[in-house]
Amino acid sequence: MAKVGGLRLRGWLLLALVTVVVLAAAGVWNPWPGVWDWVDRSEPISEPDVVWQQRIGGTPKxxxxxxxxxVVVEQRTRVEARSLATGVQLWERKADWSAVAGGDRDPVVxxxxxxxxxxxxxxxxxGATRRRDDDAVAVWTYRNLLLDARCTExxxxxxxAWDPRGTAPLWTAFLPGVSTGLFADNPDLLGTRRLSTTRxxxxVAGPEAVPPLLGFPVDGRVHVVDTATGRVLQDVEPGRDERxxxxxxxxxxxxxxxxDGACAFTLTAHDPTTGREVWRRTGINLRTADSAGCAQREDPQGARNVLxxxxxxxxxxxxxxxxxxxxxxxxEGEKLIAVDDRYALVRTADKRSIVARELGADRTRWTRAAGGRSGGTLTPYAAVLAEEKPNRLIALDPRTGKELLVLRTSANALAIGPAGMVIGEGREIGYVRFGAGGTAPARPSGDGGVPGPGDPGPGDPGGGTDGGPGDDGGCGPKRELCPEQDDKDG
Structure with missing residues (x-):
C-alpha cells in the first residue's frame, strides 16, 4: 500500500512539472526567472544595506x-543607464566608450x-539621441561645456565648443593637427594629475567645470586655447629641459x-595673452621627473587651479x-592625500588622523581619527575616506566634517552625486543615500566659475583661491558650490 502511495505522489509531481512547463512555454506563467533570482541572489555589499543593488554584465570601467x-555605467563593449531610485535598467547601447557632460540639470551622455x-x-x-556627429575624432566632456575635434587632414x-545640450557650436578654433593619442573620450591634455587613493x-565626482585655458599637445608644441572665446593664445615649444x-x-x-646628483627645479608662470612672466618659484619639486637624469615625463600633481x-x-x-x-x-612628516581649490586633506605625522585644512586661510576645518593606510578624496559633494581593517567608506561634509554616511564594506566608491554615492564590488553595484544625520553640500555651479568678460580671474580679488571667510557668500572661492543657473535644454 505504501508503494502505491509513493507512485501516486511521483505521478502528481510529474503532472505538476509538465503543467508548469506547458504554462511557461505558452507564456501564461513562468516561475523560473524568479526561482533563479532567488538562487543567484547576492549578499549585500555594505552594512547598512544600500537602497538598491544590481548585478551588471561585467566589471564596470x-x-x-x-x-x-x-546612473550611467560604462562597460567593455556597451553602455547602460539605470534608475537612481530603483537601479532598474533604463536603456542599453553598444559602445566602446562613454562620457557624461553637463551639470545636475542638463546632463548628456x-x-x-x-x-x-x-x-x-x-x-x-x-537613451534617445539628441545630437549625432560623424566626423569628430576626440571628445572632452565638462559640466558646462563639451569640446570635440575633427580633422580634414x-x-x-x-x-x-558646444553647450552640453546645444545644437550649434559656441565657437570653433583651428589647430594644426592633433596628437596621435588624442582620440575617443577625454584624452589627456597638459594640466595636472590628481592624487589618487585605493577603493x-x-x-568619482563626474565631470568638472571646464578650466579657463586648455593646453593641447600637437607635434611637440603646446597650443593654449581660451575656453570662453576659442582664441588660440599661445603656440609654444618647450625647451630641452622644460615641461x-x-x-x-x-x-x-x-x-x-x-x-649634484639631484634635480634642480625652476617654475615660471606666464600670462597666456602676452607671454609675459608673472611669477617664479625655484626649488619646488613638482614630481614631474622620475630620475636623476631629470627627464620630465609626468604632468605636475594638483587639481583644477592648484599645484x-x-x-x-x-x-x-x-x-x-x-x-x-x-x-x-x-x-614635518605630514602627507597630502587629497586637494582641490578649497581644501586639503592631510595625514598627520603620527599617522593616526586625517585633517581637513582650508587653503589660503591657515585654518583647520576638522580632524578625524584614521589609520595610517586610510586614503581619501575631495569632491564638491563630499570628502570620501576609505579605511582598512575594518573596511569602511565614509562620506563627510567637506566644510564641517559632519558624517553623511558610514558604510562597513569592502566595495569601492564609484560615483558621488548631490544626494548619495554609488559603490561597487566586481559586477555588483549599489546606491546609498546620504543619511538624514548629515546635510549634503549644495550643488556645484553650472558655469563652473569660468571667468567671463570683466569677471575676476582665478587669482584676482573676488575670484582667487583664497578660501577666506568672505568668498562669494560661502559658495566657494571659484563659485563651485553656487546654485546653478536656469536649466539649458538647447
Whole structure:
C-alpha cells in the first residue's frame, strides 16, 4: 500500500512539472526567472544595506551619476543607464566608450566606438539621441561645456565648443593637427594629475567645470586655447629641459636640470595673452621627473587651479597656479592625500588622523581619527575616506566634517552625486543615500566659475583661491558650490 502511495505522489509531481512547463512555454506563467533570482541572489555589499543593488554584465570601467535620476555605467563593449531610485535598467547601447557632460540639470551622455569617427549624444533618462556627429575624432566632456575635434587632414583640425545640450557650436578654433593619442573620450591634455587613493575611483565626482585655458599637445608644441572665446593664445615649444602645463589660467614652464646628483627645479608662470612672466618659484619639486637624469615625463600633481610640490626642506606645499601663492605648507612628516581649490586633506605625522585644512586661510576645518593606510578624496559633494581593517567608506561634509554616511564594506566608491554615492564590488553595484544625520553640500555651479568678460580671474580679488571667510557668500572661492543657473535644454 505504501508503494502505491509513493507512485501516486511521483505521478502528481510529474503532472505538476509538465503543467508548469506547458504554462511557461505558452507564456501564461513562468516561475523560473524568479526561482533563479532567488538562487543567484547576492549578499549585500555594505552594512547598512544600500537602497538598491544590481548585478551588471561585467566589471564596470566607469560609473557616473548623470543628474538626479540616472546612473550611467560604462562597460567593455556597451553602455547602460539605470534608475537612481530603483537601479532598474533604463536603456542599453553598444559602445566602446562613454562620457557624461553637463551639470545636475542638463546632463548628456556621449558614446562612440574606438577607431571610428563620430559620436552620439544621448538623453541619460531615455537613451534617445539628441545630437549625432560623424566626423569628430576626440571628445572632452565638462559640466558646462563639451569640446570635440575633427580633422580634414593630419595637419588641419578644428576644435569646437558646444553647450552640453546645444545644437550649434559656441565657437570653433583651428589647430594644426592633433596628437596621435588624442582620440575617443577625454584624452589627456597638459594640466595636472590628481592624487589618487585605493577603493575610490578617479572619476568619482563626474565631470568638472571646464578650466579657463586648455593646453593641447600637437607635434611637440603646446597650443593654449581660451575656453570662453576659442582664441588660440599661445603656440609654444618647450625647451630641452622644460615641461609645459596649463593650470589656473596660466601657462607654466617647469625646468628641471641635473645638479649634484639631484634635480634642480625652476617654475615660471606666464600670462597666456602676452607671454609675459608673472611669477617664479625655484626649488619646488613638482614630481614631474622620475630620475636623476631629470627627464620630465609626468604632468605636475594638483587639481583644477592648484599645484602640489615639495619644498627644499622636504615639506609638501599647495601652490596657487594663478599667482604662485603658497596656499598650504605641511608640517614635518605630514602627507597630502587629497586637494582641490578649497581644501586639503592631510595625514598627520603620527599617522593616526586625517585633517581637513582650508587653503589660503591657515585654518583647520576638522580632524578625524584614521589609520595610517586610510586614503581619501575631495569632491564638491563630499570628502570620501576609505579605511582598512575594518573596511569602511565614509562620506563627510567637506566644510564641517559632519558624517553623511558610514558604510562597513569592502566595495569601492564609484560615483558621488548631490544626494548619495554609488559603490561597487566586481559586477555588483549599489546606491546609498546620504543619511538624514548629515546635510549634503549644495550643488556645484553650472558655469563652473569660468571667468567671463570683466569677471575676476582665478587669482584676482573676488575670484582667487583664497578660501577666506568672505568668498562669494560661502559658495566657494571659484563659485563651485553656487546654485546653478536656469536649466539649458538647447
Amino acid at each position: 566607469s560609473v557616473t551619476i548623470a543628474g538626479g535620476a540616472v 556621449a558614446v562612440g566606438k574606438l577607431l571610428v569617427k563620430g559620436y552620439e549624444l544621448l538623453d541619460p533618462t531615455t 593630419a595637419t588641419d583640425c578644428t576644435l569646437s 575610490v575611483d578617479d572619476g 609645459l602645463a596649463v593650470v589656473g589660467g596660466r601657462m607654466l614652464r617647469i625646468r628641471a636640470v641635473s645638479q 602640489i610640490g615639495v619644498a627644499p626642506n622636504g615639506r609638501e606645499a599647495v601652490i596657487d597656479g594663478y599667482d604662485g601663492r603658497m596656499l598650504q605648507v605641511n608640517g
